[in-house]
Amino acid sequence: MGQLKNKKLFLLDMDGTIYIDTELFDGTLDFLSRVRDTGGRYLFLTNNSSKGVDAYVKKLASMGIAATEDDFLTSVNATVVYLRQNFSDALIYASGTRSFVEQLRESGLNITTELSDDIGCFVMGFDTELSFDKLERACIILNRGVPYIATNPDPVCPTWYGSVPDCGSVADMLYNATKRRPKFIGKPSPEMINLALEKTGYSRDEAVIVGDRLYTDIRSGVNAGISTAFVLSGEGTLEDLKDYDFSPTYIFKNIREMYNDLISED
Secondary structure, three states: OOOHHHOOEEEEOOEOOOEEOOEEOOOHHHHHHHHHHOOOEEEEEEOOOOOOHHHHHHHHHHOOOOOOHHHEEEHHHHHHHHHHHHOOOOEEEEEOOHHHHHHHHHOOOOEEOOOOOOEEEEEEOOOOOOOHHHHHHHHHHHOOOOOEEEOOOOOEEEEOOEEEEOHHHHHHHHHHHHOOOOEEOOOOOOHHHHHHHHHHOOOHHHEEEEEOOHHHHHHHHHHHOOEEEEEOOOOOOHHHHHHOOOOOOEEEOOHHHHHHHHHHOO
16 A cells, blocks of 8 residues: 555544544644645544534634635535435435534435425434434334435444443444344445545545544545554554454554654655
């Protein structure tokens, strides 16, 4: 896959990779500056579908990172593309945060949050506003056998105090009740990376994905055929490597060590 210094497109996970909660990791600003100053491009990739890109722009700005909506790709972006390709004429029931539902509606899809006999697809995101009523409605719809889509398979979402259940954990709950499993769109599926390559025009050989989770970030890079950089600043550990049938292209303690590796190649 070539030396890291030859990469031009850096696809960056956020939580656990460049920050945790509201704490920016040492080396992040230096790393981003280095990519820009050497003519490269970075995109922030996230499986988190609970909030819109505008919220991430504000969050990064509060940590000293100037970004625009064009610097992001989310699992919602990839889900919209998939739904347009496969369910453009269907009435789609959306289960998630108000932000998630609004993002889908703004894309032009036929979205509802009301029970109806005409529902042709059920789509679920990471829901920080989850209620039992939402779970009950999901079971009613899924028991009808309609196609079932979920934005991401992450079992947990990291916070400053530990982790909270993410979309994958809710999918497990619904499986226990309905015996239905969704098609997951976000990482580790290659859709988001393919969108990033299409968006930027870079080749697979020029791209690398950087993340702290082997089962989402790194596997998505493997599935998409690009280089992968595993950072040990978040959820993943070296011990986890024994549980997988693939290995990252690069392994770094954190984003600072990755930056140091880049400048050492000058």
